[in-house]
Amino acid sequence: xxxxxxxxxxxxxxxxxxxxxxxxxxxxxxxxxxxxxxxxxxxxxxxxxxxxxxxxxxxxxxxxxxxxxxxxxxxxxxxxxxxxxxxxxxxxxxxxxxxxxxxxxxxxxxxxxxxxxxxxxxxxxxxxxxxxxxxxxxxxxxxxxxxxxxxxxxxxxxxxxxxxxxxxxxxxxxxxxxxxxxxxxxxxxxxxxxxxxxxxxxxxxxxxxxxxxxxxxxxxxxxxxxxxxxx
Amino acid sequence: xxxxxxxxxxxxxxxxxxxxxxxxxxxxxxxxxxxxxxxxxxxxxxxxxxxxxxxxxxxxxxxxxxxxxxxxxxxxxxxxxxxxxxxxxxxxxxxxxxxxxxxxxxxxxxxxxxxxxxx
Numbered sequence: 001x002x003x004x005x006x007x008x009x010x011x012x013x014x015x016x017x018x019x020x021x022x023x024x025x026x027x028x029x030x031x032x033x034x035x036x037x038x039x040x041x042x043x044x045x046x047x048x049x050x051x052x053x054x055x056x057x058x059x060x061x062x063x064x065x066x067x068x069x070x071x072x073x074x075x076x077x078x079x080x081x082x083x084x085x086x087x088x089x090x091x092x093x094x095x096x097x098x099x100x101x102x103x104x105x106x107x108x109x110x111x112x113x114x115x116x117x118x119x120x121x122x123x124x125x126x127x128x129x130x131x132x133x134x135x136x137x138x139x140x141x142x143x144x145x146x147x148x149x150x151x152x153x154x155x156x157x158x159x160x161x162x163x164x165x166x167x168x169x170x171x172x173x174x175x176x177x178x179x180x181x182x183x184x185x186x187x188x189x190x191x192x193x194x195x196x197x198x199x200x201x202x203x204x205x206x207x208x209x210x211x212x213x214x215x216x217x218x219x220x221x222x223x224x225x226x227x228x229x230x231x
Numbered sequence: 232x233x234x235x236x237x238x239x240x241x242x243x244x245x246x247x248x249x250x251x252x253x254x255x256x257x258x259x260x261x262x263x264x265x266x267x268x269x270x271x272x273x274x275x276x277x278x279x280x281x282x283x284x285x286x287x288x289x290x291x292x293x294x295x296x297x298x299x300x301x302x303x304x305x306x307x308x309x310x311x312x313x314x315x316x317x318x319x320x321x322x323x324x325x326x327x328x329x330x331x332x333x334x335x336x337x338x339x340x341x342x343x344x345x346x347x348x349x350x
Binding site for chain 1: 237238240241245249252253256257281282283284285286290291292293294295296300303305306307309310313314316317318320321322324325327328329331332
């Protein structure tokens with residue numbers, strides 16, 4: 001009964017979507033604001049990756065909100081998992097140790113993946129990628145170590161300090177821009193430099209490095225909480 | 232055939248969204264419901280990217296000075312999806328942690344047996 005109703009609902013939604021989308025042909029639309037960003041993004045922000053200039057230049061304040069949402073979700077996950085943990089008996093699970101190949105392999109790959117993540121977020125204004133992607137790559141390195149060599153753990157205080165300091169860097173950079181550079185939060189107060197060089201685009205690399213470290217440590221904290229719960 | 236070629240991304244994106252919605256509506260296992268939410272999330276991201284696509288377009292990155300700006304795809308949906316992916320991961324992790332707590336409390340993930348969630 002319920003599945004019949006669900007299928008009817010899906011058919012209705014699908015018909016509505018087809019009706020609406022038939023007036024938007026695929027592969028030909030472009031919004032005015034997108035064209036503006038492409039035409040003047042380099043002059044306005046100094047970043048050659050236009051997506052970065054939208055995310056950290058024009059809409060940096062929204063990105064601060066997004067980082068806040070991620071932070072709240074990580075905190076909420078920790079709180080939910082910690083809520084009922086103390087009244088359970090702690091039974092130590094016995095893990096079979098990983099084989100030598102797995103153990104050595106993941107220890108060998110770990111710094112390389114960290115380096116790649118750092119590359120992705122440091123070059124966020126020049127190449128595809130940025131703080132969120134680089135942070136996710138860093139968290140995936142930690143996930144690999146957690147799955148490959150189960151005894152290794154990150155220190156919680158280290159992760160928390162990285163997260164707080166990088167969040168503070170983001171906010172302080174924005175406030176400095178408000179005080180020194182212009183009339184709005186997160187306005188650029190550093191020289192924009194020449195296009196396509198590492199030290200260009202003003203505050204964008206600083207903010208993206210802060211976002212990369214913050215997202216990396218937050219996602220690592222999420223992984224750490226979930227793995228701890230499974231033991 | 233040309234209809235399929237012209238609209239394959241829309242079809243795929245809304246196929247994913249509708250499959251996810253069907254899973255959320257029909258399945259009784261909480262883990263499967265969360266997987267359905269995640270599939271819906273993926274479909275919505277794909278749809279947003281497909282909206283901004285320009286035929287024969289390139290990525291909106293001026294990697295060298297002689298890159299033409301005429302054929303660049305719309306950067307706004309890409310920036311939105313960048314946001315949506317990160318939020319999606321956070322929501323997924325939060326939902327899974329709630330599922331863990333529910334399992335510890337009720338001893339089951341079957342939504343029919345969890346009385347407070349019955350519909």
